[in-house]
Amino acid sequence: MSDKIKITINGKEIEAVKDSFLLGSIQALKIKIPTLCHHKDLTPNGSCRLCMCEVEDARGKKKMVTACNFPIRGEIKVSTTSEKVVRNKKMLAEMYLSRWPEVPTIKKIAKDCGVTATRFENEFTDTNPKACILCGRCTRACDEFVLERIIGFAGRGIKRHVSMPFGEVDRHCTGCSSCSFVCPTGAITMMSDPNNAVDPKQIRDHGMKFNGEMVKLDDEQCRMRQAGTANLIEIMPTVDLLPCHNFQFGKHKDAGNIRSDVFRDNHWKQGQSDACWKGCSMSCCKADSDFIPQTGPYKGDTVCVEGPEYEMGGSAANMGCFDPIFTLEFNFYCDTYGIDTLSTATTTSFVMECFEAGVITKEHTGGLELRFGASDAVLELLHQMARGEGFGVDVGQGIRWLKKKWVAEYDADAEFLQDIGMEVKGLEYSQYVPKESISQVAGFALANKGPQHDETWLMFMDQVNNEIPTLEDKAEALYYFPLFRTWFGLFGLCKLPWYDVMPADNYLEKEYYKVPEHVENYYRHVESVLDLPKMNEETMLEQSARVYNLQRCMNHLMGFGTRKDDYPPYRSMGPVTAAEWEERGDYYDQKLKESINVDPVGLSTEEKIVLLRKYREELYDRLVDKTYERRGWNSNGVPTLERLKALKIDLPEVIDMVKDSQGKRKQL
Amino acid sequence: MIIVNGKEMSWQAGMTISDILKNIKIIFPQYIVSVNDQRVPPDEHDAYCIEDHSKIKILYVCHGG
Numbered sequence: 001m002s003d004k005i006k007i008t009i010n011g012k013e014i015e016a017v018k019d020s021f022l023l024g025s026i027q028a029l030k031i032k033i034p035t036l037c038h039h040k041d042l043t044p045n046g047s048c049r050l051c052m053c054e055v056e057d058a059r060g061k062k063k064m065v066t067a068c069n070f071p072i073r074g075e076i077k078v079s080t081t082s083e084k085v086v087r088n089k090k091m092l093a094e095m096y097l098s099r100w101p102e103v104p105t106i107k108k109i110a111k112d113c114g115v116t117a118t119r120f121e122n123e124f125t126d127t128n129p130k131a132c133i134l135c136g137r138c139t140r141a142c143d144e145f146v147l148e149r150i151i152g153f154a155g156r157g158i159k160r161h162v163s164m165p166f167g168e169v170d171r172h173c174t175g176c177s178s179c180s181f182v183c184p185t186g187a188i189t190m191m192s193d194p195n196n197a198v199d200p201k202q203i204r205d206h207g208m209k210f211n212g213e214m215v216k217l218d219d220e221q222c223r224m225r226q227a228g229t230a231n232l233i234e235i236m237p238t239v240d241l242l243p244c245h246n247f248q249f250g251k252h253k254d255a256g257n258i259r260s261d262v263f264r265d266n267h268w269k270q271g272q273s274d275a276c277w278k279g280c281s282m283s284c285c286k287a288d289s290d291f292i293p294q295t296g297p298y299k300g301d302t303v304c305v306e307g308p309e310y311e312m313g314g315s316a317a318n319m320g321c322f323d324p325i326f327t328l329e330f331n332f333y334c335d336t337y338g339i340d341t342l343s344t345a346t347t348t349s350f351v352m353e354c355f356e357a358g359v360i361t362k363e364h365t366g367g368l369e370l371r372f373g374a375s376d377a378v379l380e381l382l383h384q385m386a387r388g389e390g391f392g393v394d395v396g397q398g399i400r401w402l403k404k405k406w407v408a409e410y411d412a413d414a415e416f417l418q419d420i421g422m423e424v425k426g427l428e429y430s431q432y433v434p435k436e437s438i439s440q441v442a443g444f445a446l447a448n449k450g451p452q453h454d455e456t457w458l459m460f461m462d463q464v465n466n467e468i469p470t471l472e473d474k475a476e477a478l479y480y481f482p483l484f485r486t487w488f489g490l491f492g493l494c495k496l497p498w499y500d501v502m503p504a505d506n507y508l509e510k511e512y513y514k515v516p517e518h519v520e521n522y523y524r525h526v527e528s529v530l531d532l533p534k535m536n537e538e539t540m541l542e543q544s545a546r547v548y549n550l551q552r553c554m555n556h557l558m559g560f561g562t563r564k565d566d567y568p569p570y571r572s573m574g575p576v577t578a579a580e581w582e583e584r585g586d587y588y589d590q591k592l593k594e595s596i597n598v599d600p601v602g603l604s605t606e607e608k609i610v611l612l613r614k615y616r617e618e619l620y621d622r623l624v625d626k627t628y629e630r631r632g633w634n635s636n637g638v639p640t641l642e643r644l645k646a647l648k649i650d651l652p653e654v655i656d657m658v659k660d661s662q663g664k665r666k667q668l
Numbered sequence: 669m670i671i672v673n674g675k676e677m678s679w680q681a682g683m684t685i686s687d688i689l690k691n692i693k694i695i696f697p698q699y700i701v702s703v704n705d706q707r708v709p710p711d712e713h714d715a716y717c718i719e720d721h722s723k724i725k726i727l728y729v730c731h732g733g
Contacts, residue, residue, distance in 0.1 A: 003686075003714045017711060221698045232732050238695055310732065432732070453732075460730040464695065467727070481731075499731040507700040507707045512729060 009078040016072045023051055023067040026080060033080055034089065034109045035068060036096075037135040039182050041212030042144055044068035047136055050109065052088050054079045064088065089113045098122040102129040105184045124158050132162055132187035138179035145178040145211040145281050147225065162188075174279035181208045199528040206521045206528075211281040213501050218282075222500045223260075228284035229496075230260035233313035236432070240584070241459055243318045243433045245372050246349035247422055247571050248580045250433045254322035258313050262324050267291070282496055284309075293329050295379045298336070305332040314431025315345030319352060320372030329379060337386040343398065344385070346428035348378055350399050350421050359412045366390040399423040419570045425450040425560045434572050437462040438616065439474040442623050445568035446478065446637075448551045454489065455482040461513050475626035480514075480541070486551075487544035488522050498522065546647045549632075549639045553657040556638055561658075563637045566624060574616050578605040588612065672724045679720045685713040688724060698729040 003018040009029055016025045021044060026033050036048035046066030055070070056062045056077040064084065079085060093113040096106045098120040110116070134153075139162060142151050150173045154163040164170040180188040181204050193200050218224055223231045233255070236242035240250025267288040276285065289304040305328050308316075316327040334341040348370075354360050355370040362369060366384075368377045368391060384392025394402060399421040406412040422429040427450025434440035436459075443456025458477055461467045468474050485495065498518045509516050516537075523535040533539075555561030575581040581588050582605060589600040592608060596615050600608055628635060632643030638658050644650040670679045672688060680687075685701055685708060701708050702725045708716050718724065 015715075017714070223697075229732070235696055236732075238693070457731045460696070460728050460732075464730075465727050495731075499729070502698045502729050504710065506729065507709060512700055512707075512727065513731075515729065 005072055005075060007072060007076050007078060010080055018073060019071045021068060022053065022055075022065070022070040022072055022078065025072065026053070026067055026078070031080055032112070033067065034093075034112050036105070036109060036133070036184065037137060038068045039137050039141075041208070041215050042137060042140045042182070043215075045136060045140070046070075049092055050089065052085055052092075054082045054085050086114075090115055094118040094120055096133070099124060100126055100128075100131045100133050100185075102127045103131055103133060103185050104129065106133060130186040130189075133185055134160060134162070135184060137182040137184065138162060138188055141178040141182045141211075144215050145208075146176055146279050147281070147283050148172060148279075151179060172278065174277075176279040177204055178208065178211060178281075195529065197529045198531045202524055202528040206524050210497060210501075210518075210521060213503055214281045217504065218501055221502060224282050224284045224496065224500050227260035227264060228286050228307075229310040229500075230263060230286065230308055230313060232310040233308075234259045234261075236310075236314070239459070239464055240436065241433050243314055243349075243429075243431050245320050246318060246346075246353040246420060247429070247433055247435075248353070248575075248577065249583055250436075252317060252320075252322065255317060257322040258308075258316055258324055258327055260313075263288075263308060263328075267324065267328065276494070280494075282500065284496060284500075288328060291328055291332065293332060294325070295329065295376075296333055296383050298332075303332060305329075306335065307331050311342055311431045315341055318345055318349040318431060319375075319378055321375040321378060322373075323375055326375040326379070330375075330382065333379070333382050333386070337382070339382070339385065339396075342430045343428040344382065345431070346422050347395055347399050347402070348381065350402070351381075351395055353420055354406070354412075354417070357416075359406060359417070360410065364391070364410070398426065399428055400426045416576075419576045421569055422571060423451070424568050425555075425565055427451060429572065432457070432459065434459065435574050438573070438619055438623055439468060439477055441568055441573050441620060442474070442478055442566075442627060443482070444572060446566050446624070446627065447482070448548070448555055451568070451572075454495065455485055457481075465513075467513060471623050471626045474623055475630045478623075478627045479630045483541045483544040483548055484514075484519065486548050487540055490544070490547060491522075491526055493522060493525070542647070546649050549643065549647055550649055550654065552633070552637075552639055553644075553654050557657040561638065563624065563628075563635070566637055568620075570613060570617070573620060574612055575609060578609070581605050581609055670718060670720065670722045670724060673726055679718065679722075683718050685716045685718065685724070688718065689713065689726075692726070694726070696728040696730045700727045700729060701725070702727065 004015045005018055006013060007016050007025060009026055010031060012029055014025050014029055023033070023038065023044070034050040036050050038044055038051065046069040049066060051067040052064055053067045054062055055065050058075050090113050093110040093115040097110045097115060097118040099122050100106045136153070139152050142148050150170045151162055151164055153160055155161050164173070177190050180190050197203055214225070219226070233242070237251035237255045242251055242255055244250065244252040263286065268286045269289045285306060287304055287306045291303050291305045293299055293301065293303060308327050308331055312327055312331045316322065316330065321327070331341055334344055352370050352372050355365065356372065368381060370377050370381065381392050381395060384390045385396040394405065400423050403417045403421050407414045407417060424445045429444060429451040430453045432440070432453060434444055439458040439462040440456065443458055444451035444453070447455040456478060458468070458481065461477065462474065468477050488495065499515055502515060503517050506512050506515055506517065519537065523540045526532065527535045552561055555565070570576055575588065588608065592598045592600050592612060596611065598611055625635065628637055632646070633639050641650065641655065644654060670677050672692060677688070685703070701713065703716070703718065703722050
């Protein structure tokens with residue numbers, strides 16, 4: 001069952017993983033072997049030939065191989081010290097020395113090979129101690145770390161050299177410094193750092209380790225380079241987290257229509273560059289540069305549309321429009337019109353459920369048949385929104401506004417609209433189903449800006465891994481993650497390098513779910529750019545807490561910062577309708593037994609919904625109490641004076657904001 | 669019998685972590701494996717033989733969004 005192979009190196013036995021390269025096994029035995037073109041994070045290419053070994057296979061056949069790119073596929077005996085190997089290495093060292101006699105790396109390799117002088121005369125001798133020795137690490141770093149090929153080899157034979165295309169400066173080079181980081185001689189060095197970072201070396205050390213992780217681990221982990229965040233579109237339905245039909249369901253039979261590979265195979269033309277920062281080694285951004293919209297002002301034109309990211313897939317699923325062309329067109333027009341894709345999709349999903357439930361009719365929608373899956377009607381509604389016409393004017397106001405209008409003017413059921421209208425603090429939910437993770441319910445609803453997942457994303461920790469079982473554990477997660485995420489958001493740093501690739505040794509971390517090494521990357525990066533004292537996790541959280549609590553005070557001032565404003569629609573917490581319950585009937589029946597020890601046999605679906613709802617709403621209240629306490633807020637969700645003092649933000653203006661801790665709206 | 673993420677699975681002599689991973693549905697490709705609360709390095713999954721009555725956890729490392 002094992003994929004390990006026993007091999008012998010210089011008489012010592014070692015087990016090697018099948019298909020691993022021989023150099024790794026040699027180095028694992030701490031046997032010295034010279035290398036020049038090799039870099040641990042780059043694809044080996046064996047061009048310098050210095051890691052030559054003699055390999056004998058099971059039939060006794062011997063051959064010379066370069067260890068860095070020789071895959072182990074059978075039992076072999078290896079010698080790094082045979083007469084032939086030593087003779088070859090000396091010859092190579094002499095040749096290198098004749099060409100670049102003053103380069104320290106070459107001199108050291110020659111010395112290690114027992115060579116002090118060269119027998120060769122070379123009319124192309126370069127005595128520059130920082131000469132380029134044509135190892136090719138830089139060209140591979142450009143290609144593999146940042147997915148560019150800005151530098152490459154030009155010329156042939158003795159004229160071979162590293163160059164940008166046609167010997168001209170390529171404007172695509174962002175000065176990411178990957179090439180200079182891996183250069184063993186200093187032939188490529190950073191001449192200036194326009195950002196004037198106080199410690200550029202620390203930035204590069206952490207950044208290049210991250211680049212190495214992307215090169216080696218991404219294909220097996222999140223596939224960010226291949227699919228971006230769209231990789232989640234196919235994963236979320238497997239754990240009932242893909243919002244379908246206004247968050248009623250977590251999966252749908254047609255969800256496969258919008259898998260990431262559908263877009264990869266049929267749409268994405270731009271597999272390398274990144275829209276937010278060219279030079280990013282994660283390069284998650286995907287785009288279709290030959291997309292032809294079927295509707296609207298750009299109908300028939302060829303346009304470039306970004307995405308889809310995961311959230312766009314979730315948006316399409318929520319509206320029941322499992323169509324890749326629709327997904328791209330909806331996103332294109334939201335971007336083009338400057339309308340938030342997620343809020344628009346969530347609001348439209350709410351409208352669709354209300355239409356199907358009979359709350360509104362074609363009379364109210366101006367004739368639009370807004371059922372789930374009606375992609376043409378959705379696009380027409382979107383164009384109306386942008387033009388300021390028809391039903392689009394109302395829908396553009398968002399869910400909170402629609403609820404008020406429909407209750408006041410259409411005599412709609414206020415409780416039903418409150419239960420299914422997925423908004424908190426006036427902002428619509430982003431595209432995850434939180435209802436089976438009470439931590440995520442709170443994560444969404446307690447977020448200062450409204451239910452956006454960039455403060456907290458705990459579904460896997462909570463409902464899949466069961467890693468935070470107690471209310472105290474959940475409250476701690478609701479303390480830590482919003483502070484960390486707020487902190488790097490304040491510095492304008494992306495979330496993805498934190499969690500969308502995992503260091504190979506993350507399994508050793510007690511708090512593996514924080515990916516501590518990557519958390520450290522963030523604050524080391526900031527302290528390296530700015531002239532700040534050495535930071536740690538605690539100082540980072542304290543910095544964030546000062547802003548986070550100030551935000552909460554501002555929320556309070558604006559009338560959105562008390563407990564009532566942290567209360568979510570029940571749809572985010574559990575099934576509202578019989579259809580929702582019955583879609584996962586066995587699961588919810590089991591939840592009733594586990595949670596409140598109720599035998600569901602003989603109960604109607606409606607009775608079961610009421611029982612589960614009572615339990616979950618009480619649980620939510622208890623979790624909110626714990627979380628407020630952990631955050632240093634009073635039971636109404638307002639930061640206490642002690643907390644403001646401890647954070648050194650007890651300025652008179654701030655205290656004035658929260659003086660009325662019962663949350664009565666103040667006049668600005 | 670062994671327990672994998674809370675569910676029973678039949679045990680066979682010589683079965684490795686990799687054998688288990690092939691037989692269950694891996695939800696998310698970033699994960700950590702622990703056997704009886706001891707984390708196991710990824711490069712040992714092929715060779716790590718599971719003993720009967722072991723408790724195996726596959727912990728997914730995912731903070732989407």
